[in-house]
Amino acid sequence: xxxxxxxxxxxxxxxxxxxxxxxxxxxxxxxxxxxxxxxxxxxxxxxxxxxxxxxxxxxxxxxxxxxxxxxxxxxxxxxxxxxxxxxxxxxxxxxxxxxxxxxxxxxxxxxxxxxxxxxxxxxxxxxxxxxxxxxxxxxxxxxxxxxxxxxxxxxxxxxxxxxxxxxxxxxxxxxxxxxxxxxxxxxxxxxxxxxxxxxxxxxxxxxxxxxxxxxxxxxxxxxxxxxxxxxxxxxxxxxxxxxxxxxx
Amino acid sequence: xxxxxxxxxxxxxxxxxxxxxxxxxxxxxxxxxxxxxxxxxxxxxxxxxxxxxxxxxxxxxxxxxxxxxxxxxxxxxxxxxxxxxxxxxxxxxxxxxxxxxxxxxxxxxxxxxxxxxxxxxxxxxxxxxxxxxxxxxxxxxxxxxxxxxxxxxxxxxxxxxxxxxxxxxxxxxxxxxxxxxxxxxxxxxxxxxxxxxxxxxxxxxxxxxxxxxxxxxxxxxxxxxxxxxxxxxxxxxxxxxxxxxxxxxxxxxxxxxxxxxxxxxxxxxxxxxxxxxxxxxxxxxxxxxx
Numbered sequence: 001x002x003x004x005x006x007x008x009x010x011x012x013x014x015x016x017x018x019x020x021x022x023x024x025x026x027x028x029x030x031x032x033x034x035x036x037x038x039x040x041x042x043x044x045x046x047x048x049x050x051x052x053x054x055x056x057x058x059x060x061x062x063x064x065x066x067x068x069x070x071x072x073x074x075x076x077x078x079x080x081x082x083x084x085x086x087x088x089x090x091x092x093x094x095x096x097x098x099x100x101x102x103x104x105x106x107x108x109x110x111x112x113x114x115x116x117x118x119x120x121x122x123x124x125x126x127x128x129x130x131x132x133x134x135x136x137x138x139x140x141x142x143x144x145x146x147x148x149x150x151x152x153x154x155x156x157x158x159x160x161x162x163x164x165x166x167x168x169x170x171x172x173x174x175x176x177x178x179x180x181x182x183x184x185x186x187x188x189x190x191x192x193x194x195x196x197x198x199x200x201x202x203x204x205x206x207x208x209x210x211x212x213x214x215x216x217x218x219x220x221x222x223x224x225x226x227x228x229x230x231x232x233x234x235x236x237x238x239x240x241x242x243x244x245x246x247x248x
Numbered sequence: 249x250x251x252x253x254x255x256x257x258x259x260x261x262x263x264x265x266x267x268x269x270x271x272x273x274x275x276x277x278x279x280x281x282x283x284x285x286x287x288x289x290x291x292x293x294x295x296x297x298x299x300x301x302x303x304x305x306x307x308x309x310x311x312x313x314x315x316x317x318x319x320x321x322x323x324x325x326x327x328x329x330x331x332x333x334x335x336x337x338x339x340x341x342x343x344x345x346x347x348x349x350x351x352x353x354x355x356x357x358x359x360x361x362x363x364x365x366x367x368x369x370x371x372x373x374x375x376x377x378x379x380x381x382x383x384x385x386x387x388x389x390x391x392x393x394x395x396x397x398x399x400x401x402x403x404x405x406x407x408x409x410x411x412x413x414x415x416x417x418x419x420x421x422x423x424x425x426x427x428x429x430x431x432x433x434x435x436x437x438x439x440x441x442x443x444x445x446x447x448x449x450x451x452x453x454x455x456x457x458x459x460x461x462x463x464x465x466x467x468x469x470x471x472x473x474x475x476x477x478x479x480x481x482x483x484x485x486x487x488x489x490x491x492x493x494x495x496x497x498x499x500x501x502x503x504x505x506x507x508x509x510x511x512x513x514x515x516x517x518x519x520x521x522x523x524x525x526x527x528x529x530x531x532x533x534x535x536x537x538x
Contacts, residue, residue, distance in 0.1 A: 050444055052440065052443065052444055076446040076447070076448060077446060078446070079443070079444055079445060079446035080445060080446030081446075083444070083445060084441075084444040084445075086437065086440070086441065088437055089437075090437040090438055090440055090441035091438065091441070092438040092441075092455060092456060092459050092460070093438075093460070094459045094460060095455070095459050099455075103441075103442060103445065103447070103451075103455050104445050106442070106445065106446070106447040106448075106451045106455070107445045107446020107447050108446065110447070110448060110451065114451060114454075115450055115451065115454050156441075159441075159445070160445075163445055163446065
């Protein structure tokens, strides 16, 4: 299987280097956790993978396509293969849950009729099936804004699945959730990884959760990779360094 | 103790600052009034002389109603029917004014909707388009409706079409600006999600932006409709159709009682449309917030 290759990636925001020369190969079918304190460049790195943020230097490759160079239709196709969920869920609060999930299909199969709110029966069934996987079927006609945070994030995962993605990028998916909902969301992500073989790259704050769910951990500090290995290789010393916790 | 001292001195500072600004504002205002009245050469006594004349005019246009004859037919002096002998014509023209405003508001809102996406910083697909559409909208609302109306009356001849076009242009300009400002204050997250899923610009607008902003847009369009009712009345004065044209006529011919009859009708129409659109607005937004 071909990995996602990140070569010498850099991102400069005005004077600060948010990402400073990252080299990574991310294997398919695994859950990779990116850890580090706030401002270490986790979110920037993730957003460069689907080009929500343009890199300043370096390349990203997937299946012999140089992701950092594509434009227009090809870029939209890549984005639809590389789904993303967000810290604040980014649902359209005022639309119902079903439509929110259907929106995920727009990148993959767009037709002019969609603009009038029409979606094919096939897509609708698809959407309901995805909602059913996360036990959200009875919420389908409710407004997304009325759901709890945990439910909203699981709707967002259902929306991501509508894209039939190869990769799922998760940007701090549980930082605004309570422990119980966090577990539920992480379990659902684990489920789609194991059942559908979707590669997951996930930014996490909590080391405990990262160790529990991820196959591999990457530690970022000041835009550089300072740790890369199995969760059990992450010693207390390294994690202290990663989060700038000094013993003094 | 310490806290109180800090709070007190904080209050004193605030009061000092406020007092300074208030005094300077009043002084500036006074200077402004004196200067501007010098420039336009006003005289307070003129104003007082004028006010009595205003009273004269108002007493002239008031109908001479008699309590005993109030409900008699249109041939009897002192009755309401006599005052409103021309009611069928007024209503027809009022309907025309109403339709002018309605048509212009609808067309203008639709045009504004299309242009506003291009005129908002966060939704415009390219900066040249953004810049030129913004300038165009400014021109549309910068020129007073009556100027457009005069122009189109000259081009198309007397009649409501000129008024409709004039109001449509102005409505497009002002709603286009308001709409685009609503977009700029909208939540970017759903749009980001659509972009991240590979959606194109149109689907970002339709699914990410529009659902959030729709109640605001409707609210602005209804407000504009109220304003346009008044505007289309005034445009009649330059020959652009509707009840305004009739009002202009009766004012010029000194048909005093008809002036008050028409003005009262216009006021009643405006009030009922204000109430109605307020009601609609509340319903739409209330419905959308639950």
